Amino acid sequence: MFKRTSAIARKFDLQGSVIYLGFIAIFLFFAITLADDGFLTTRNLSNIVLQTAPATIMAIGLVFVLSAGEIDLSFGSIVAVSALAAAVVMQEHSMLFGILAGLGAGLAIGWINGVMVAYLRLPSFLVTLATMGLFAGVARSMTDLRSIPVLSDTFTGFFGSGSFFGIPSLVLWTLAAVIVGHLVYRESRFGAHVIATGDNARAAQVSGIKVPRLRLAVLMISGGCAGLAGLLYAGRLQAAKYTLGESDLMTVIAAVIVGGTALNGGKGSVIGALVGSLLMGMLNNGLILMGLSVSDQMIVRGLIILLAVAISLRDTTRA
Amino acid sequence: MSANSETITSPVLELKNIHKAFGGVVAIQDFSLDLKAGEIVALVGDNGAGKSTLIKIISGVHAPTSGTIRLDGEAVSFSDASMARSSGIEVVYQDLALADLQPVYMNLFLGREKVRKPFGMLDRRAMMQETQALVDELDVRIPSANAMIRDLSGGQRQGVAIARATHWATKLILLDEPTAALGVAETAKVEEIVQSLKARNLAILIISHSLDQVFRLSDRICVLRRGNQIGVRETAKTDKNEIVSMITGLA
Numbered sequence A: 001m002f003k004r005t006s007a008i009a010r011k012f013d014l015q016g017s018v019i020y021l022g023f024i025a026i027f028l029f030f031a032i033t034l035a036d037d038g039f040l041t042t043r044n045l046s047n048i049v050l051q052t053a054p055a056t057i058m059a060i061g062l063v064f065v066l067s068a069g070e071i072d073l074s075f076g077s078i079v080a081v082s083a084l085a086a087a088v089v090m091q092e093h094s095m096l097f098g099i100l101a102g103l104g105a106g107l108a109i110g111w112i113n114g115v116m117v118a119y120l121r122l123p124s125f126l127v128t129l130a131t132m133g134l135f136a137g138v139a140r141s142m143t144d145l146r147s148i149p150v151l152s153d154t155f156t157g158f159f160g161s162g163s164f165f166g167i168p169s170l171v172l173w174t175l176a177a178v179i180v181g182h183l184v185y186r187e188s189r190f191g192a193h194v195i196a197t198g199d200n201a202r203a204a205q206v207s208g209i210k211v212p213r214l215r216l217a218v219l220m221i222s223g224g225c226a227g228l229a230g231l232l233y234a235g236r237l238q239a240a241k242y243t244l245g246e247s248d249l250m251t252v253i254a255a256v257i258v259g260g261t262a263l264n265g266g267k268g269s270v271i272g273a274l275v276g277s278l279l280m281g282m283l284n285n286g287l288i289l290m291g292l293s294v295s296d297q298m299i300v301r302g303l304i305i306l307l308a309v310a311i312s313l314r315d316t317t318r319a
Numbered sequence B: 001m002s003a004n005s006e007t008i009t010s011p012v013l014e015l016k017n018i019h020k021a022f023g024g025v026v027a028i029q030d031f032s033l034d035l036k037a038g039e040i041v042a043l044v045g046d047n048g049a050g051k052s053t054l055i056k057i058i059s060g061v062h063a064p065t066s067g068t069i070r071l072d073g074e075a076v077s078f079s080d081a082s083m084a085r086s087s088g089i090e091v092v093y094q095d096l097a098l099a100d101l102q103p104v105y106m107n108l109f110l111g112r113e114k115v116r117k118p119f120g121m122l123d124r125r126a127m128m129q130e131t132q133a134l135v136d137e138l139d140v141r142i143p144s145a146n147a148m149i150r151d152l153s154g155g156q157r158q159g160v161a162i163a164r165a166t167h168w169a170t171k172l173i174l175l176d177e178p179t180a181a182l183g184v185a186e187t188a189k190v191e192e193i194v195q196s197l198k199a200r201n202l203a204i205l206i207i208s209h210s211l212d213q214v215f216r217l218s219d220r221i222c223v224l225r226r227g228n229q230i231g232v233r234e235t236a237k238t239d240k241n242e243i244v245s246m247i248t249g250l251a
């Protein structure tokens, strides 16, 4: 019986089981205490899922980066640049060019990060700390702090409010990203090389894995995911602004760590990142429904994240 | 000496007049050695004598400054380690180049994972089965092919590293102080495994600081001192005193 569950846990990479218990505990807590405030309504629950879609996709990119033993702090700024690039291009050109501009911006910034980390051997922490600031500035100056409306219904439907066969497109994007991310992470040689590199870069190197190319790749994956997240924000809000993604840094890192990905590489889970991200979204939502002021929300959220991260780090290092 | 008998006994590896300098530092001077299949040659010498450098030259990590390397009679010049690897040369490092948080089977196939058609998904079952068969054959006693490296003892880990080399090497295995970090019983087990590799018709070059080990394992002993090749002796025809004086230069 135990063997069976642990086989299932391994199959789906449910390493830190604490996250799933924590998710259920917080869900039940809000369900009971906020019963009269509409927490349990279908509308509210689906809102949580829709709102977390961009963060979940950023989190998936970050799973690859952290697993390879690197970090990306710049994805929030990439979100803003990508969303603005798409919106600006779509003012003049077709939707397709807008999408390409948004994703291209994300990949390009990821490439810049990656080249500095992989080939100039600069620490990813410092490189992406610098590009985080740099591209936040770029995002501000791109449109002089102005918000750019996204008017294409096709775009906003595809990336935001639309649905296919009754399933909201944001849910489909999330599902697609999780499935593809999980398969690449767990079932492909590339994923195995990412994990091995984060575990022991020298072992990976002497085993013939092209470590620099792989470091470049994970930072580009993160950039690409942030670019897609930017498109989803622009689609849902029907506008792009330099503030998009600004507040996602802490949430996404917390989601990934809580989801069982090791901060220093060699271990991670895409499914865990999804659950971590939903947990963070639920937390946000619950604290708002509780009527906390914004400053109180920030304090409580920070404390809960601290606790959650502490527990899951103990869990993952012991496991 | 006819050309014919030359090819029949043709060594797996021939090093001729190998010379290596790092900038102004001469690490290896005029080194020549032949290695035959099924033979264990020990490389001994003090710290800094150039032993690791020599292994790195053979395994493609460093290019020699001058000299020739022949593999099965053909001159080779490796531009990197993966080239040497694809020619059938494997290295076991003293500091265990294993990924700790990964299972044994993923380490055995690290960088050369088996995948299934058509989507290129990892074939974990096949890798696990092959690993299990190999560790059983070599008598590397680990709980299972699925055990995590972190949960193994030093001896078991080195067993895994040697199993990996054995799985991929077709010609030559280089071992750089494979038992330096191990206890007595673990060392004995690893020596047993190394000894069993002779039967697989591989040539083996082992660096060791333990002369007892060198005398237990090797067919020949090659002595280096400050980059100079002092001499090669047949293990059966020499003794520790001679080897020690060759290493130290004191008669």
Ligand SMILES: Nc1ncnc2c1ncn2[C@@H]1O[C@H](COP(=O)(O)OP(=O)(O)O)[C@@H](O)[C@H]1O
Pocket (backbone or CB within 6 Å): B022, B025, B026, B027, B045, B046, B047, B048, B049, B050, B051, B052, B053, B054
């Ligand atoms: N990459 C390198 N750059 C410069 N000098 C080196 C390098 N590798 C080894 N050496 C020098 O070459 C000599 C031989 O070193 P090494 O082969 O490691 O000796 P051993 O393994 O016998 O202890 C030493 O003097 C060492 O300092």
Ligand SMILES: [Mg+2]
Pocket (backbone or CB within 6 Å): B051, B052
């Ligand atoms: Mg050495």
